[in-house]
Amino acid sequence: MPATPKTLAPRGAQAAPSSAAGDTRRLRELDALVRERFAPRERRLHEQAALPLDNLRELHEAGWLRTTLSAALGGADSRLDAGDPATYLQAVRTVARVSPGTAHCLQVHNHAAWTLLELGTPEQHALFLAPMRERLFLASFMGSEPGLKLGAAAFQTTARALGGGEWSVSGRKYYATNGLRHGLGIVFASLEGVQGLQHNHQMVIVTPDLPGVHEDADWYRPGGMRVAYSPQVVLEGVRVPCSHLLGAPGAYVGGxxxxxxxxxxxxxxxxxxxxxxxxxxxxxxxxxxxxxxxxxxxxxxxxxxxxxxxxxxxxxxxxxxxxxxxxxxxxxxxxxxxxxxxxxxxxxxxxxxxxxxxxxxxxxxxxxxxxxxxxxxxxxxxxxxxxxxxxxxxxxxxxxxxxx
Structure with a gap:
């Protein structure tokens, strides 16, 4: 007797090791959201090569933009070094089935939020993480630079001490996924006069209200991943207070x-x-x-x-x-x-x-x-x-x- 034809279960529903499966109930809810709400928008977003704000707002409302944050900050405590290493990664996978660009925005944001959580001070948590609970507040990493060679000992973007607790940051970044307009960027810079990334790599938090910050929205026109809005950002002598330095020099490399x-x-x-x-x-x-x-x-x-x-x-x-x-x-x-x-x-x-x-x-x-x-x-x-x-x-x- 021939076997009864059957359809394979949805990919997200397949069995996985418990530590790799994540929060399956929430992931099923996310899968339904993505298929019902994100899919109809994808063609328009590709045509516009624009930040998927409607998608990201719905991810915010459902708590997915706080997945890597602590419970005290309204998060799910899902990080590789926490008790739940999988939920935030399975969320990226789930969103990518319909919108790989939105999934990349989600990934970059949650990784940046995780970095701020672990390396940030209580003051920085209040300034830059607490708002993520109240409204759409996106984080970006800004490390890539035009012409930066693999294995370079320093970034072209520099941070120079001005005295009085202020720093001047100058440089050009590109592929800055999520941009700056709706939150913040963690800029990778090198301290002037210091040799080696393990010593000169300094992360600086930059917000769009700081004078000297310019975002080139027209630059990002790739053939694919058009929904993962990733502009160029120019920093021209941006003056930032010491409260906006994230971690000690070399913390990103050493960690x-x-x-x-x-x-x-x-x-x-x-x-x-x-x-x-x-x-x-x-x-x-x-x-x-x-x-x-x-x-x-x-x-x-x-x-x-x-x-x-x-x-x-x-x-x-x-x-x-x-x-x-x-x-x-x-x-x-x-x-x-x-x-x-x-x-x-x-x-x-x-x-x-x-x-x-x-x-x-x-x-x-x-x-x-x-x-x-x-x-x-x-x-x-x-x-x-x-x-x-x-x-x-x-x-x-x-x-x-x-x-x-």
Whole structure:
């Protein structure tokens, strides 16, 4: 007797190790919000290459922009070094199934909020984290610079002491996801006259009301990830008080913060591929002749296998943060990030061969998801990931924190 046909459960509903699953009830609610509210907006947001404010407001109202904050600040205490390492990452994955750009805005904000929580003073918590409970108040990291070489010993952006507790910050940043207009930016600068990032790397909190801050909104016009609004920001002798210095010099490097963020990218790649897979299955089911085609069945099955392997790598890496030291967990996260990127690219190519060119029309999401994926993967540079993993395996010196 043939088996009864069945549809695979939604990706977010599949079993996962308890420490990797996150808050499944809240994640189901988020999945419904994303599919019902975010999906109809995605085409317009791509056309505008604008910050997804409606999406972000709804994420704020549901508490997702405070996921990495402490309960005292209205958060969910979900961080890699806390009791719940998974919910904030599974949220990025869930949103990416429909809007990878919004998911990246969510990721950057929650990572910046986490950094402020751990390194900030009580005064900074009151100034910059407490408002996140009351209104849409976005945080951004501003580290990338035009022409900055990998492994550079200093940023081109500088912080110079003026005396009297003030500092002057000058430089140009780009890919500043979330921008400044709706909150703050954590600017990476180098202290003048100090050598080596471990000593000169100083984080400075900048807000849009400070004189000398200019945001170039017209600069961001990529082919994909257009919803992840990431302008250039120019800082011209911006005077900031010492209360806006975040952490001691070298705190970001010494705290291995960059290594904590690898899985945010993995979550986005995986979610994007899952969204494309789910949509393609719905598309194919409208054509009985395609559903019955062994060629289609085989490619859908192979795509499913790749997604299963990527999910396993992603969730194993989350668990590794609870079991191993930071360096081992970083390497595991880098491997998961690359696994998810490779699997997502393979899955997208298989799906595109099945649906035909009509499915790439603007009225459908598949073309946008594909462009988002390619743009996002190129932004990271996975050859460097592989080199670092190879160095570690061969016993060479390596740094698992010096890459997105």
């Amino acid at each position: 291995r913060w960059q290594g904590r963020f690898h899985l945010g990218f993995a979550a986005n790649y995986l979610g994007t591929a899952e969204g494309a897979y789910d949509w393609t299955l719905d598309w194919l089911r409208a054509f009985p002749e395609k559903v019955a085609d062994p060629f289609v069945q085989a490619h859908v099955g192979e795509a499913r296998v790749r997604l299963h392997a990527a999910q396993a790598a992603f969730e194993r890496a989350i668990v590794d943060w609870t079991r191993h030291d930071a360096v081992d967990a970083e390497l595991s996260s880098m491997a998961a990030k690359s696994t998810c990127a490779s699997a997502a690219q393979d899955v997208l190519q298989r799906l595109l061969r099945l649906v035909g060119s009509t499915a790439l029309f603007d009225e459908h999401p598949l073309g946008r998801l594909g462009r988002d994926l390619q743009t996002h993967i190129l932004h990271v540079g996975h050859d460097r990931t592989h080199q670092t993993l190879g160095q570690a395996a061969l016993g060479e010196a390596f740094d698992s924190t010096r890459q997105k």
